[in-house]
Amino acid sequence: MPEAILPRSSFALYAEVGVVIGANCHVIGDVGVRSRAADVVGWQLALETGAELAPQQRVIAPSVRIDPAAQCPAALADRLEGQLSGGATAAPFPYEQMPPLPLAPAPSPGKPSVSVPAGQHQNLGPGDYDDLRLDGSVTLAAG
Secondary structure, eight states: OOSSSOOGEEEEESEEEEEEEOOOOOEOOOEEEEEETTTTOSSSSEETTTTTEEOOOOSSSEEEOOOOTOOOOEEEEEEEEOOOOOOOBOOOOOGGGGOOOOOOOOOOOOOOOOEETTTEEEEEEESOOOOOSSOOOOOOOOO
């Protein structure tokens, strides 16, 4: 098996099937989707208007949509809609070089939901959570 392109720890967000970076969110770290999903309608990774990846970061997914006014410096994607920052061009999605996902524990009832109001910040440790409502900012701890 080829060596993984990046360790999982370099990803701020990493998913099996899909990720959406909401409007006006700022992400420090790569964002990736591991698998091609034939039954997904639309895009497996999307950056909504005003979303921003930090310089030197990239999105890595089979299909990527970058909304107007979103900032994305680099992409590895077989299908790209939208413009990368600074006129960069996308490279192909490196499926066989994507790191494996860790085995997830079975879901458990009674998981806490997390809500961060606008203008507030919360540190969030490893754990099993229900919904995340993010109007402020959150720092996710490794684990």
